[in-house]
Amino acid sequence: PLSSVVLPAGRAQHVLADCEGFLQKEGWYASHGIPYRRGYLLHGAPGTGKTSLVTALAASLGLSIYVINLSSRVLTDEMLCELMANAAARCILLLEDVDAAFHHREGTTSRQGTVTFSGLLNAIDGVAAQEGRLLFLTTNHVELLDPALIRPGRVDMKIKFEPADADQVAKFVRAFYTEEAADAAHVDASMEGREEALDQLIASIPNKVFTIAQLQGFLMQYRTEPRRALENIDKLARTDEH
Template identity: 40%
Template sequence: MGTSNGILKEFLHDCQVTLEKETESKTAIYMNSDDRWNLATRRGQKRIDTVILPEDVKKDFFDDIAEYLDPEAVAWYAEHDQLYHRGYLLYGAPGTGKTSLSLAAAGQFGLDVYAMNLSKVNDATLSDLMRKLPTRCILLLEDIDAIESAKSRENSDAGSSTSSSVTLSGLLNAIDGAGSVEGRALIMTTNHVDRLDPAVIRPGRVDKMVEFGLASREMLLGLFRYVYLPLSSKTERVGDKNEGVVNNQDAQDTQKHIQELAAMFADRVPAMKYSPAQILSFLIAHRHSPRDAVENVISWVEKGGEGFIPLRRQTSTMNTKSEEAVDVLVGVGMDDIQSWSTVC
C-alpha cells in the first residue's frame, strides 16, 4: 500500500511539474462575470518584436513599464508616499493594434491580463472587481470612452447601447481612490480620445499616452517582413510557391529578396491610408507568395482596400504564424478575448 501511495504521489508531482511548465510560458486572460474574475484562456506569450509600431514609440512604452515593474520602484513609491500604480492610454482608430500591444506587454513581463468588460459592471461591481485584482497584473479597460459623466449621461439617449453603467466618479474612485489596488499596470484603450472627460486622463491617472495611427511606410515594410521572413534563421519555410523551400544556406539571399519586395510593396500602398489590420489581412491572404502580394496590391488599392476578410473569422483556418500575427499585431479586441476560450 505504501508503494502504491508513493507511485501516486510521484505521478501527481509529475503532473504538477508538467502543468507549471505549460503555464509558465503562457499569458492567462481573465474576464469579469458579475463580481468575479474567471479564467477565459491561456495564450502563448507574445514577443515584442512581433508588434509593428515605430521603434521609438514601442521602446518608450516597454521601457516605461519595465521601469515601473522594477523592484526598486516599489521602494521608491513607498518612500515618497505615492500610490504604486501606473496608467497608460492607448488611442487611435480601430484595427491599429491597441489591445495587441497590451497582450505583448503581458507576455514580455510575465503578467496576467484582467480584461474588464465595462458594459457588464456598475460602480459597485467595479469596486469589488478592483479589490480582487492581484498585486501584479495588467488591468485592461477597453473602449473607455463608453464611460459618461453624470452631466453627459443626462443629456444622452437613455436607450443607447454604447454607454456603460459605470459612472465617471465610480471609475475615478476605482482607479486611484482610497481603496485602489497598487502594483498593477492599468491600460485603457479608446477609439475616440476626444470624447474622454479630462478627469480620466489627467496626470497621475494616465501617466503615458500612446497614439496608434494608420500604417506608415515604416509599418508597411515591417508588416511585409513579418509575414514573409522566417521568425528565426533556423526556420525553414516556403517563400514563394514557385521558389521552393528556403534553407539556412540561402537565408541571406531570401532576406535580401524579401526586403526588395517589401520596398516595392510599400511603394504601391499609400502611407497613412489603411489600418495595419487591413494590410495584414491582405498579406495573410497572399501569405504563400510575397510576389503575388506585390503584384495584386495595386488592384486592391484601386478598389479602396475593400474585400479583405475580417481577421477574427480567419483564426480557425490559419497556420501558426498567421494566428500569431492576428493575435499580436492587430485586430484583437474584447469580442476576440471573450471568444478565445471556445476558439482555442
C-alpha cells in the same frame, strides 16, 4: 513577444521600460508619499495595435491581464471595485474602449452601461483602490473622453496609435513573407525576383493610410505569393478593417 508588435521604432521598448521602471520603484513611491499606480492611455484608430501592445507587454513582464468591459449591463460600481480589488497584486488591468462606456459631450459625461463615471474614478484611485497595478485604457476616440478620466495622476503616459508608416509597412510585409512562415508547397515557383517583388509591394503601400490589421487582412489572401499581392494591390483599399 514585443518584437512581433509592429509600432514606430522604439515605441514599444519605451513603454516596456516605463513599466519596468514602475515595477522596480515601489520603495521610491512610498518614500515620496506618491500612490503606487501607473496609468497608460492608448488611443487611435481600430487595428493599429493597441491591444496587441498590452498583450506583448504582459508576456514580457510576466504579468497576468485582467480585462474589464465597462459597457457590460450587469457590471455595477460595487462589482467593478470588487473585480479590481481581487486582481493579482502585480498585474495589468485593461479597460478597453472606454469611449464606448462613457461619452463626454458639452460638459457632461453620459454612461452606456451600469457603472457610473464616479464609480469608475473611485475604482481607479479612490480610497479603497489597490496599488501596484499597471492600468491600461484604450479608446478609438480620445476626444470623447472626460478630461477628468485622463488627467495626470490617473493617466501618466498617452500613446497615440496611427496607421502604419513606411518603416512599419516594410517591417510587417517582410516579416509576413519570411520563408520560415511560408508553406513550402505553395511558395512562388521561382525565388528569382522575390526580393524585387517585396520591394515593389512595400513601395506601393502609401504612408499612414492603412492599419496593420488592414494590411494583414489583405496579405492573408496572398500569404505565400507577394507577386500576386502586388498585382492586386488596388484591392487593399477595399479590405475590411477588423
